[in-house]
Amino acid sequence: MPRTSITVQTAPGYGEALDDITYTAADASNNMDFQHPGGMVAVILKNKHSGSQVAQLVTVANRRTFNEAGTKDLTAAAGSSADKECIAVLPAPGRGGEAFIQSDGKVHIDIADDTALSIAVVALTQT
Numbered sequence: 001m002p003r004t005s006i007t008v009q010t011a012p013g014y015g016e017a018l019d020d021i022t023y024t025a026a027d028a029s030n031n032m033d034f035q036h037p038g039g040m041v042a043v044i045l046k047n048k049h050s051g052s053q054v055a056q057l058v059t060v061a062n063r064r065t066f067n068e069a070g071t072k073d074l075t076a077a078a079g080s081s082a083d084k085e086c087i088a089v090l091p092a093p094g095r096g097g098e099a100f101i102q103s104d105g106k107v108h109i110d111i112a113d114d115t116a117l118s119i120a121v122v123a124l125t126q127t
Contacts, residue, residue, distance in 0.1 A: 003033040008121045023118035026111045033106040040124040045086045047076035049116035058108040059099050
C-alpha cells in the first residue's frame, strides 16, 4: 500500500498562528510520508485523544545514525480537555536532516494508533 502523503506547508506569516496550519488525519493503516523540501521542517502532531499518541519518524542508515536504520519517537500528550501538540524540527540535509530522508526523497512517518491524531508538516526555510 502506498503511504498517505502529507502536503508540506510554508511557515505561518507574521501575526498568524498554528491555528492557520492545515492538518492531515493520521493514517495507521497505510502510514504516512512527505516530500522533503530541502530545508528545515517542523513535523507537528495534534492529539485530541484522551491518551498520549506516538508517531515514529523513520531514519536511514548513514553516518548520522551510526549506520543503523531505526525510528525517532514523537509523542503528543493526552488531549482530553484540549488539543495537545508536539513539534519536532528536522534539520536541513547536510546538517543532519538526511538521516530522515528515504531513498524516494520522502520522510516516512509510522503511526500505530491514529485515533484523534492529525499531522502537519511546515517548511521553516525557503528552498
